[in-house]
Amino acid sequence: MYKVLKNNKGSVVTDILFYGFIIVFVILPIFSMVFEQYILLLKAQAIKDAVDVTNLAAYNAMKVSDKSETKITADAEDIKNIYKPLLTLNMNLNSDLTPKENSIAAGKVEIINVTVYPKGMSFPVTCPKGGTISRPSVHSIIKIPIKHTLFWNVYRFFTGTTDDGIKDYEAHIDTELPYNNPD
Amino acid sequence: MLGRIPINLLMLALVLSLVLFFTEYFIPLSANFQFRAECRKTLLEMEEKNELTAAMRTQLQNALTEKDFTVISISSPHTAKRGEYLNLKVIADYKYNRVTGLFKREEVTERMEYDKYTVARRVLN
Numbered sequence: 479m480y481k482v483l484k485n486n487k488g489s490v491v492t493d494i495l496f497y498g499f500i501i502v503f504v505i506l507p508i509f510s511m512v513f514e515q516y517i518l519l520l521k522a523q524a525i526k527d528a529v530d531v532t533n534l535a536a537y538n539a540m541k542v543s544d545k546s547e548t549k550i551t552a553d554a555e556d557i558k559n560i561y562k563p564l565l566t567l568n569m570n571l572n573s574d575l576t577p578k579e580n581s582i583a584a585g586k587v588e589i590i591n592v593t594v595y596p597k598g599m600s601f602p603v604t605c606p607k608g609g610t611i612s613r614p615s616v617h618s619i620i621k622i623p624i625k626h627t628l629f630w631n632v633y634r635f636f637t638g639t640t641d642d643g644i645k646d647y648e649a650h651i652d653t654e655l656p657y658n659n660p661d
Numbered sequence: 662m663l664g665r666i667p668i669n670l671l672m673l674a675l676v677l678s679l680v681l682f683f684t685e686y687f688i689p690l691s692a693n694f695q696f697r698a699e700c701r702k703t704l705l706e707m708e709e710k711n712e713l714t715a716a717m718r719t720q721l722q723n724a725l726t727e728k729d730f731t732v733i734s735i736s737s738p739h740t741a742k743r744g745e746y747l748n749l750k751v752i753a754d755y756k757y758n759r760v761t762g763l764f765k766r767e768e769v770t771e772r773m774e775y776d777k778y779t780v781a782r783r784v785l786n
Contacts, residue, residue: 490665490668493665493668493669493672494668494672497672497673497675497676500676501675501676501679505676505679505680505683509680509683513683513686513687516687516690517690520690520693520694523694523697524697527697527701527777528777531701531704531705531777531778531779534705534708534779534780535708535746535778535779535780536780538708538743538744538779538780538781538782539744539780564778564780567746567777567778568777568778570776656705656709
């Protein structure tokens, strides 16, 4: 390597072009890709945290009589009435589930499914997404539109797409109730 | 003769500083992850105990201070009846050094906020 560098053959311009090539076509794409993925991962984690806290809170807010021997799904109006306000608070949404300023969601959030598996049931059971539930839990599937962070405008400029860059993220969370939960 | 060594060293230095510049973007993201994890721990404790006590606030404050957070503001201690809402709002600053220009490095402050609600646990009689 030292011999190659010490050699005066070839031009300095070629060297500069070589490094420029590495910066533009190797370093920049790799970092932007990793950075974008990392931000998306953190967003997904933040969404999961919010939904997880909401699941637990919704269970606590339910009437004791609701915690029966059969599972309770989101069709029951009272679950929706309990779950929705908590989700709007924890995800910074308006009452119609559209995002407020600084919300992680980039569009209207959709509650696909909320199912409560109360203590009275016999476990294990399988949730609608195929997960095994072995303890009293709250299962939820929430659809959250999220926006790509980097280079979307550049991509749109080059491809001419009219897409707004918003993709739906489906958060599926099964929250087990803590062992010391009194209910 | 030195040949092409100086220009290669210069370009290598440029590439390395670019790598450093990009890597430093991950620092606040990682700090935010730790910030949320600490706050979440306190929120779960609040849910279990139906209150935010002064001791819990101090514990959270110490945990965040250990992780280099400053100007920490935590919601005041409060209690809720079982079934009522409990709120934890934490705002903190995270200061770190970052490359901000050519041969320029300065302290940057990133503000982080956690604002989540839970419901106090109910008691079965």
